[in-house]
Amino acid sequence: MKSLGAAGGLIGRPVERIEDAGLLTGRGRYIDDLPVRRDTAHLAILRSPHAHAEVRAISTAAALALPGVFAVLTGEDVARLTRSMTVGVKANVECWPIARDRVRYVGEPVALVVAENRYVAEDALDLIEVEYETLTAVVDPEKALAADAPVLHPSLGTNLINERSFGYGDPEAAFATAAHRISIRIAYPRNSCTPIETYGVIAEYDPAEDAYDVTANFQGPFSIHAVIARALNVPGNRMRLRTPPDSGGSFGIKQGVFPYVILAAVAARVAGRPVKWIEDRLEHLTASVSATNRVTTLEAAVTPEGQITALNWDQLEDCGAHLRAPEPATLYRMHGNMTGAYAIRNVAIRNRVVLTNKTPTGLNRGFGGPQIYFALERLVHKIADELRLDPLDVIRRNLVPGDAFPYRTATGGLLDSGDYQTAIDRACAEGGLETLRQRRAIARAEGRLYGIGFAAVVEPSVSNMGYITTVLSPDERKKAGPKNGAQSVATIAIDPLGSVTVKVASVPQGQGHRTVLAQVVAERLGLSMEAVRVNTELDTSRDAWSIASGNYASRFAAAVAGAASLAAGRIRERLAAIAATQLNITSENVDFRDGKVLDRNNPDNALSFARVAASSHWAPGTLPDGTDQTIHETVFWTPEQLEAPTATDGINSSLCHGFIFDICGVEIDRTTGQVRIDHYVTMHDCGRILHPGMVEGQVRGGFAQAVGAALYEEYAYGGDGSFLTGTLADYLIPTVMETPEPLVLHHETPSPFTPLGAKGVGEGNCMSTPVCIANAVADALGIEDVQLPLSPSRITGWRHGEERPPSKPLDAKPAATGASGERMLTGSGSAEVSATREAVWAMLLDPNTLKAIIPGAHEVRKVSDTHFRAEVTLGIGPVKGRYRADIRLSDMVEPEAVTLAGGTEGALGSGRGTGRVTLTETTNGTRIDYRYEAAIGGKVASVGGRLLDGAARVVIGQFFQALARHAGGAPSLANGLIQRLMAPFRRRG
Amino acid sequence: MKPASFDFLCPDTLEEALAALSQGGPEARVIAGGQSLVPMLNMRLARPALLVDIMRLEALRRIETSGDEISVGAGVRQAELETWTSLGRDLPLLAAVFPWIGHVQTRSRGTVCGSIAHADPSAELPLSLVTLGGWVSLRGHKQKRRVKADDFFIGMMATDLAEGEMIEAVHFPRARPGSGYAFREVGRRHGDFAIVACAAVADERGLRLGIAGVDDRPRVFSLPPLDDSQFDDAINDIAWSLNARDDFHASARYRRDLVRSLGRETLKEASRCRA
Amino acid sequence: MPRMNATRRHPVNFTLNGRAVSVEVENRMLLSDLLRHEIGLTGTHVGCEHGVCGACTVQIDGRPARACLTLAQQVRGSDVRTVEALSPNPAELSPLQAAFRRHHGLQCGFCTPGILMSLDTLLRETPDADRDEIREHLSGHLCRCTGYASIIEAALAAADELRKEEKTNA
Numbered sequence A: 001m002k003s004l005g006a007a008g009g010l011i012g013r014p015v016e017r018i019e020d021a022g023l024l025t026g027r028g029r030y031i032d033d034l035p036v037r038r039d040t041a042h043l044a045i046l047r048s049p050h051a052h053a054e055v056r057a058i059s060t061a062a063a064l065a066l067p068g069v070f071a072v073l074t075g076e077d078v079a080r081l082t083r084s085m086t087v088g089v090k091a092n093v094e095c096w097p098i099a100r101d102r103v104r105y106v107g108e109p110v111a112l113v114v115a116e117n118r119y120v121a122e123d124a125l126d127l128i129e130v131e132y133e134t135l136t137a138v139v140d141p142e143k144a145l146a147a148d149a150p151v152l153h154p155s156l157g158t159n160l161i162n163e164r165s166f167g168y169g170d171p172e173a174a175f176a177t178a179a180h181r182i183s184i185r186i187a188y189p190r191n192s193c194t195p196i197e198t199y200g201v202i203a204e205y206d207p208a209e210d211a212y213d214v215t216a217n218f219q220g221p222f223s224i225h226a227v228i229a230r231a232l233n234v235p236g237n238r239m240r241l242r243t244p245p246d247s248g249g250s251f252g253i254k255q256g257v258f259p260y261v262i263l264a265a266v267a268a269r270v271a272g273r274p275v276k277w278i279e280d281r282l283e284h285l286t287a288s289v290s291a292t293n294r295v296t297t298l299e300a301a302v303t304p305e306g307q308i309t310a311l312n313w314d315q316l317e318d319c320g321a322h323l324r325a326p327e328p329a330t331l332y333r334m335h336g337n338m339t340g341a342y343a344i345r346n347v348a349i350r351n352r353v354v355l356t357n358k359t360p361t362g363l364n365r366g367f368g369g370p371q372i373y374f375a376l377e378r379l380v381h382k383i384a385d386e387l388r389l390d391p392l393d394v395i396r397r398n399l400v401p402g403d404a405f406p407y408r409t410a411t412g413g414l415l416d417s418g419d420y421q422t423a424i425d426r427a428c429a430e431g432g433l434e435t436l437r438q439r440r441a442i443a444r445a446e447g448r449l450y451g452i453g454f455a456a457v458v459e460p461s462v463s464n465m466g467y468i469t470t471v472l473s474p475d476e477r478k479k480a481g482p483k484n485g486a487q488s489v490a491t492i493a494i495d496p497l498g499s500v501t502v503k504v505a506s507v508p509q510g511q512g513h514r515t516v517l518a519q520v521v522a523e524r525l526g527l528s529m530e531a532v533r534v535n536t537e538l539d540t541s542r543d544a545w546s547i548a549s550g551n552y553a554s555r556f557a558a559a560v561a562g563a564a565s566l567a568a569g570r571i572r573e574r575l576a577a578i579a580a581t582q583l584n585i586t587s588e589n590v591d592f593r594d595g596k597v598l599d600r601n602n603p604d605n606a607l608s609f610a611r612v613a614a615s616s617h618w619a620p621g622t623l624p625d626g627t628d629q630t631i632h633e634t635v636f637w638t639p640e641q642l643e644a645p646t647a648t649d650g651i652n653s654s655l656c657h658g659f660i661f662d663i664c665g666v667e668i669d670r671t672t673g674q675v676r677i678d679h680y681v682t683m684h685d686c687g688r689i690l691h692p693g694m695v696e697g698q699v700r701g702g703f704a705q706a707v708g709a710a711l712y713e714e715y716a717y718g719g720d721g722s723f724l725t726g727t728l729a730d731y732l733i734p735t736v737m738e739t740p741e742p743l744v745l746h747h748e749t750p751s752p753f754t755p756l757g758a759k760g761v762g763e764g765n766c767m768s769t770p771v772c773i774a775n776a777v778a779d780a781l782g783i784e785d786v787q788l789p790l791s792p793s794r795i796t797g798w799r800h801g802e803e804r805p806p807s808k809p810l811d812a813k814p815a816a817t818g819a820s821g822e823r824m825l826t827g828s829g830s831a832e833v834s835a836t837r838e839a840v841w842a843m844l845l846d847p848n849t850l851k852a853i854i855p856g857a858h859e860v861r862k863v864s865d866t867h868f869r870a871e872v873t874l875g876i877g878p879v880k881g882r883y884r885a886d887i888r889l890s891d892m893v894e895p896e897a898v899t900l901a902g903g904t905e906g907a908l909g910s911g912r913g914t915g916r917v918t919l920t921e922t923t924n925g926t927r928i929d930y931r932y933e934a935a936i937g938g939k940v941a942s943v944g945g946r947l948l949d950g951a952a953r954v955v956i957g958q959f960f961q962a963l964a965r966h967a968g969g970a971p972s973l974a975n976g977l978i979q980r981l982m983a984p985f986r987r988r989g
Numbered sequence B: 001m002k003p004a005s006f007d008f009l010c011p012d013t014l015e016e017a018l019a020a021l022s023q024g025g026p027e028a029r030v031i032a033g034g035q036s037l038v039p040m041l042n043m044r045l046a047r048p049a050l051l052v053d054i055m056r057l058e059a060l061r062r063i064e065t066s067g068d069e070i071s072v073g074a075g076v077r078q079a080e081l082e083t084w085t086s087l088g089r090d091l092p093l094l095a096a097v098f099p100w101i102g103h104v105q106t107r108s109r110g111t112v113c114g115s116i117a118h119a120d121p122s123a124e125l126p127l128s129l130v131t132l133g134g135w136v137s138l139r140g141h142k143q144k145r146r147v148k149a150d151d152f153f154i155g156m157m158a159t160d161l162a163e164g165e166m167i168e169a170v171h172f173p174r175a176r177p178g179s180g181y182a183f184r185e186v187g188r189r190h191g192d193f194a195i196v197a198c199a200a201v202a203d204e205r206g207l208r209l210g211i212a213g214v215d216d217r218p219r220v221f222s223l224p225p226l227d228d229s230q231f232d233d234a235i236n237d238i239a240w241s242l243n244a245r246d247d248f249h250a251s252a253r254y255r256r257d258l259v260r261s262l263g264r265e266t267l268k269e270a271s272r273c274r275a
Numbered sequence C: 001m002p003r004m005n006a007t008r009r010h011p012v013n014f015t016l017n018g019r020a021v022s023v024e025v026e027n028r029m030l031l032s033d034l035l036r037h038e039i040g041l042t043g044t045h046v047g048c049e050h051g052v053c054g055a056c057t058v059q060i061d062g063r064p065a066r067a068c069l070t071l072a073q074q075v076r077g078s079d080v081r082t083v084e085a086l087s088p089n090p091a092e093l094s095p096l097q098a099a100f101r102r103h104h105g106l107q108c109g110f111c112t113p114g115i116l117m118s119l120d121t122l123l124r125e126t127p128d129a130d131r132d133e134i135r136e137h138l139s140g141h142l143c144r145c146t147g148y149a150s151i152i153e154a155a156l157a158a159a160d161e162l163r164k165e166e167k168t169n170a
């Protein structure tokens, strides 16, 4: 096998990609480009504006009556035709793709509309009325554990859905005898690699055969196929799942399309026609899938020299509102290498999984790695700080030694190959660490903020399908039977003209699989790349696949390309046997070159490849005895190293373990707090490189996403669970201007466990770069407690001292809106009116007056003396929406004070607020004072956050302004703001 | 994410446009470049009953210089003003500002007046107009009026534009020799709306500082000379007076800090340019 | 021009990739949807429908513009050009496209058509565009796969090529 990749071969050469000509000319075939049946209808989804609420009633009649609408489905309609999705832990919960009696996160599907096109479908969404009874939401994973926290799933009785503790070696003893115990606490935020193409599904149902046929830009793992088929209540062979030829990126995210596969399939069944759904960006950001946020406390037992003798992990994983398959895999994916690049023999782990009112989590590039390494590599830097050592020395002291591979980690992982010391030495030398240190010294001497950070990371690839069962106790595992391995599969087919087709179940998302496979197979068969065609579309009813199929865990180069190479090898062997008889030589002397099959010792003695290859079609009788056909060869390959978890919870969670070492120099602007990455070096050992250009692309692409995670991106939630980053203007993906160019270095130690010696490479920087940048920022600022994303505002917040007060006290205090993004508005005001207190009081209780003073009210109904319902149109600028408002009066002290509590609900979102109104007698009448607190959620909060506070203030101001006017007075507000504002908002007749 | 339906009018004359706007009342809207309105239509945040496309009205597509004033018609796209040959000489502040407004691909469509009408509190063009002391020409079916920029902006996406009115043109005072201009902005990413943007003018009348991104409309202030002992107090008080708010992109404190630092830098630079 | 009723389709005429087209659309139809779903040119992609990602970028009257922020009715009489018109013929790539292929300027290719349309305008107007100008134009596009470096290299290489071409033609 070592001959592969040799000079002159195709493997390892940066050839142009087969994929590109089509993609560059607009001829890609992504899901939304595929032809569909003429009667295909379009699906739109009504989503919850609330993070937590009971669904009291859904009225769909008006939507259904709209011309062009074929079907409207609620959660109950879906439930009637499906079963709850499988949950990966033993727990008394159900997991539905659409809300039934309760919504648990903003964006959760509540109803489905099938209509002739997406425009009409969205028109119909507007006509569905849902009555919610809001519940308190919990978004913070630690708060979700509190005894009095609202419980998301009553059947579970708690939000803690799973807990397991593990011990490897003797951590207690190591900590008891440790010279130092050093710990760190990390809250890793939510983010996502958000591909530019969103989810898409085309679904069809055949009632005659009770079978579903779905095309989706799903990326695998195809273990999820089982989840889908079960949920749809059909055997696997009646759930045909196909993937389109092209996909606009996934990075793990498109695993999360599967609940929509179920929804679209059911919708097609009910509507009696094919249904197509293309997710829009709002839906994607709000509700597709997110990486987990995690609170980690990590403690190390350390010798005075900086040797780490034990680690104690306490991880609290937040999987959002439902534990969706394959979660809690994010927490267990790294289980075999919880010690990173270090030889640490004693490890204690407590893993807890908690549910909160946020979007359910799933696969995301780096999958579990960013969370682990942020804690581990920050801790290593902290150890260096506390022991006054150089962080690089602490890293070096603890590395797995170069002669120890394959190295069995404390938690059961088997590190296949590596030479971490040399890779680090080379990175420091070739990456210019000394220059960087000089730059830091100069910068600091000039009073500038400059820091250097490092990160050493082991990047696992080719997941063991059994690792997730580590979440079960050994007893539970015993009962369930062993789970392990990772079948990869490749097929080589030869047609009657002797040309070669390769089929794999790798579901590429832009990584150029077709090119690499053509390279590998062409080289094995002595053909030009053009002579080999590769098909990567997957069809579960026709192709060879397994639960491990798909594009995740960086398994392509290591496993899938390897399987293709094995399949090509088998075909080659047989072709050699066939050719040998015709060439009159022994098959050992048969060579494959330039489209010919020839005698190694006499190249003139040759046959055309096509002729030999086609003989199985045309003249099967001429095949030598014992030689099988060469029409079709399918190879399944699963590495023996991927064993099931041991009785003591040891798990080799991945087959390959690459190595990354990063160095980063940053400068922080003293005034703006902006981080500038001055220099970034990333050293990779990904085993044998099959295509340098593509490896480069994977590294740079992952790096850019990691820069986003480090500095810009966060799925932000308000304290009430409202989602705040619903547009790409708020979820900040780096542009070219924010993306520095790293120096990429390679140090190859081929994996002994994979057919081609390759390892995965796509995810490493998502694990190493966020913490490397954070380490550099911590070094620059001289602080320990840094949090992602490292926004300028946050950074200046860590640095700044007392603020200079204004020279004279301010009239109105600046509004105190909750710091952590909580969207609470507070405000106050007052007005002098000529009416008496009693008269004003009466107005507040009179629906007619309320109608006149509630901004945009069309109708006010009195439900009881203290309860009113209103229909209002509210807006600012072009933004306008109709809402239902509910107003209750309480704490009434007639005629002095009353509390108005209200909620509004409409297509654009919802608002809640309370205001205390006090009436004071004055010489000329009454002074009305008011003070309010309000929160806004739903769509407006997600997409218009930046513009929202002002809008709400205006509306609330209008109410009191109108009240004052009604009571015969003018508001005493600065610069007549409200008066001028009234003009565009005046109610229309 | 698809718009709700609306009637559409592509009038041949300004009169036709104005008649339609006045008839349509609050449910009628002008559409110019669409770079702010169409996202809102797509998200169904805006649901006008009628859109009036003003981009075919030749009369509105002019950049005119008369005396000390540059008038930019409602049909002038941002890219057209950005590449106007006299921009560097006559409107140096705008020359500095344009690269900060969205992207090449949005400036190619978005209009100057559309940005003014939209009145985003972080937007650079409203800031520039206010800082330079410009004017807005409003045109209704029956009346015509001219409003000082500082009076035109009322609040978050709220302006003095009355029902049935549209902006016909905006007027920027032409740069005078001996005046200095400067602009600085801090946003999260390139092309994002500003967290804080500061524009400064230094001329014989003194120093003026415009600030966007903090209060709910662009604000402009006159300041004492830079070396005055009261300068720091003055800019600090300005920072406090702007009702800065916290959101998840930036804290109120951060915004005030930026007003202090960017404000000082822009004023310094404007004074330097003047000298 | 009379007021066009919301509930019906109305004609719109424009030039698309050099050919006159005449279609009937609802007022609310976006140019991106018109191109993709009514006309069938699916090379123009949609990634956000609020103007940020740049995937839908086409050329309108020679300038790069967001198809998702343009109503179909707004291009009446205009000249619209999409990625499908970039290469001289189906079997050949333009110098810009070829440079993207050579320099691995794309992975999934979803952002690529929009980026090509922006760079095509830039290089046509400014054949000696430098790295900074290229970055400026690229900054209106999000690419999640490449980390941008290879896109810049491709654009610079294409600029080189075009300059050479221009010289030989001159």
Ligand SMILES: Cc1cc2nc3c(=O)[nH]c(=O)nc-3n(C[C@H](O)[C@H](O)[C@H](O)COP(=O)(O)OP(=O)(O)OC[C@H]3O[C@@H](n4cnc5c(N)ncnc54)[C@H](O)[C@@H]3O)c2cc1C
Pocket: A877, A878, B029, B030, B031, B032, B033, B034, B035, B036, B037, B038, B054, B074, B100, B101, B102, B103, B106, B109, B110, B111, B112, B113, B114, B115, B116, B117, B118, B120, B122, B123, B124, B125, B161, B165, B166, B167, B168, B191, B192, B193, B194, C050, C051, C052, C069
């Ligand atoms: C991705 C992206 C980034 C952006 N970044 C920035 C930025 O950094 N800074 C910035 O300032 N802007 C930014 N913008 C907004 C852009 O500048 C808009 O073009 C501008 O705000 C509106 O101009 P328009 O011609 O497109 O107006 P439209 O979108 O057509 O209209 C906007 C509003 O103004 C009204 N209107 C328009 N013209 C008139 C008129 N003549 N009379 C009365 N009312 C009128 C409309 O009815 C509508 O309510 C960005 C936009 C996008 C899509």
Ligand code: FES
Pocket: C045, C046, C047, C048, C049, C050, C051, C052, C053, C054, C055, C056, C057, C066, C067, C068, C069
């Ligand atoms: S789809 Fe138009 S910019 Fe994203």
Ligand code: FES
Pocket: A196, A248, A249, A510, C105, C106, C107, C108, C109, C110, C111, C112, C142, C143, C144, C145, C146
């Ligand atoms: S190549 Fe995939 S988004 Fe750019």
